[in-house]
Amino acid sequence: xxxxxxxxxxxxxxxxxAMLATTAAFAERMYKWVDENGQVHYSNRVPPEASKQExxxxxxxxxxLKVYRAPMTEEEKAEEKRLAELEARKEKIxxxxxxxxxxxxxxxxxxxxxxxxxxxxxxxxxxxxxxxNSRITSMQERLLQLSDEAAEYERSGKHLPAPLQxxxxxxxEQLAKNAEFSADxxxxxxxxxxxxxxxxxRFNELxxxxxxxxxxKRQLAALxxxxxxxxxxxxxxxxxxxxxxxxxxxxxFDRDQQISNITALINDTRDRLNTMQTHLAELSDNADEYxxxxxxxxxxxxxxxxxxxxxxxxxxxxxxxxxxKKQALEKxxxxxxxxxxxxxxxx
Numbered sequence: 088x089x090x091x092x093x094x095x096x097x098x099x100x101x102x103x104x105a106m107l108a109t110t111a112a113f114a115e116r117m118y119k120w121v122d123e124n125g126q127v128h129y130s131n132r133v134p135p136e137a138s139k140q141e142x143x144x145x146x147x148x149x150x151x152l153k154v155y156r157a158p159m160t161e162e163e164k165a166e167e168k169r170l171a172e173l174e175a176r177k178e179k180i181x182x183x184x185x186x187x188x189x190x191x192x193x194x195x196x197x198x199x200x201x202x203x204x205x206x207x208x209x210x211x212x213x214x215x216x217x218x219x220n221s222r223i224t225s226m227q228e229r230l231l232q233l234s235d236e237a238a239e240y241e242r243s244g245k246h247l248p249a250p251l252q253x254x255x256x257x258x259x260e261q262l263a264k265n266a267e268f269s270a271d272x273x274x275x276x277x278x279x280x281x282x283x284x285x286x287x288x289r290f291n292e293l294x295x296x297x298x299x300x301x302x303x304k305r306q307l308a309a310l311x312x313x314x315x316x317x318x319x320x321x322x323x324x325x326x327x328x329x330x331x332x333x334x335x336x337x338x339x340f341d342r343d344q345q346i347s348n349i350t351a352l353i354n355d356t357r358d359r360l361n362t363m364q365t366h367l368a369e370l371s372d373n374a375d376e377y378x379x380x381x382x383x384x385x386x387x388x389x390x391x392x393x394x395x396x397x398x399x400x401x402x403x404x405x406x407x408x409x410x411x412k413k414q415a416l417e418k419x420x421x422x423x424x425x426x427x428x429x430x431x432x433x434x
Contacts, residue, residue, distance in 0.1 A: 117129050117130065117131050117144070117145055117146075119142065119143045119144075119145050121141075141156055170330065173327060173330045173331050174330070176331055177330065177331050177332065177333065177337075180331070180332070180337055180340065180341050181333070181337070183340070183344065184337060184340055187289075187340065188289065188293055191286060191289060191290050191293065192290075192293060192294075195290060198287055198290060198291065201283060201286060201287050201290060202283075202287070204283070205279065205280070205283035205287075208279050209276055209279060209280065212272050212275060212276045212279070213276065215272055216269050216272050216273060216276075219265050219268055219269045219272070220269060222265055223262060223265050223266060223269070226258050226261055226262050226265070227262065229258060230255065230258045230259065230262065233251065233254055233255050233258065234255065236251060237251060237252075237255065249378060250375050250378065250379065253371065253375065257368065257371065260364075261364075264360075264361070264364065267357075268357065268361075271353060271354075271357060274350075275350060275354070278343075278346060278347070278350055281343070282343050282347070285336070285339050285340065285343060288336075289336065313329065313430055313431065319430065321430075324426075325426065325430065328423055328426065328427055328430075329427075329430070332427065335424060335427050335428055335431070338420070338423060338424055338427055339424065341420075342416070342420040342424070345416055345420075346413065346416060346417065346420075349409060349412055349413045349416060350413065352409050353406065353409045353410060353413065356402060356405055356406045356409055357406060359402055360399065360402045360403065360406060363395055363398055363399050363402060364399060366395055367392065367395045367396065367399065370388065370391055370392045370395060371392070373388060374388060374389075374392065
């Protein structure tokens with residue numbers, strides 16, 4: 088029993104200094120806060136009305152030991168959420184960039200390899216454009232012949248046959264579609280050139296004597312100075328740009344990715360449209376055959392033609408939406424890239 092009592096007393100003696108130190112520390116602490124009128128208050132207790140204000144725990148020397156943040160307003164919560172989303176987007180872009188960098192280094196061993204790859208893709212599209220333009224020339228010649236035939240009927244006062252009128256209409260539609268196809272391929276070729284230009288520049292950075300990471304750190308340091316420079320006026324869109332992209336190359340990379348995605352959608356939609364138009368031409372040929380034989384067109388064939396025409400109209404609308412979206416993206420990114428570089432130039 089005596090031994091147990093001695094042990095308890097010994098434990099008490101060990102923890103007593105810590106208890107005294109803790110009590111002394113709490114005795115030295117005070118709360119400091121600023122009310123809505125800008126008045127600074129000091130107290131060892133926080134009144135209820137100050138619970139919505141930011142307050143600090145300070146010691147006798149005035150050093151801050153702990154900070155209790157004021158509850159965020161709805162606007163502040165919304166802004167914090169927006170900034171978190173921007174940070175997540177920036178990290179996603181950086182991760183995509185790292186993947187792209189690894190792919191560049193794994194795919195190409197030199198800049199000459201990249202130039203050969205670029206020229207090969209450009210040559211393929213140029214050949215397709217030339218073939219399409221040749222087809223356009225042939226259709227224009229055929230349209231001219233049909234127009235001459237139609238003029239002969241008009242001069243002789245005869246009624247223009249429906250098959251001839253349908254052929255003229257079909258060729259005009261095909262001319263318009265082929266012209267659009269050629270224009271789209273021209274834009275696609277320009278996109279490929281721009282993408283390879285950016286990739287070649289990035290490849291040179293990755294393989295240069297100055298590590299790309301060092302150049303990136305310099306860019307990030309400049310970015311922080313721009314954000315903190317009171318002489319540079321930044322609106323909300325400027326801050327979004329600077330928060331979303333670490334460098335203008337990241338901005339260009341994001342542009343190329345988005346433009347590439349929408350271009351793929353345009354190509355896919357256009358291919359589906361061409362398939363439907365070919366199907367419609369086949370159905371029209373069948374309908375012409377019935378008409379030439381003075382036979383009644385089957386209801387099923389007529390319904391199929393109506394369905395395909397409706398699908399073509401919907402697909403053409405979708406294709407135009409994709410093209411408009413691409414134009415809007417190109418316009419927005421062009422403005423963003425110019426503004427981003429302007430900010431760095433002003434710095």
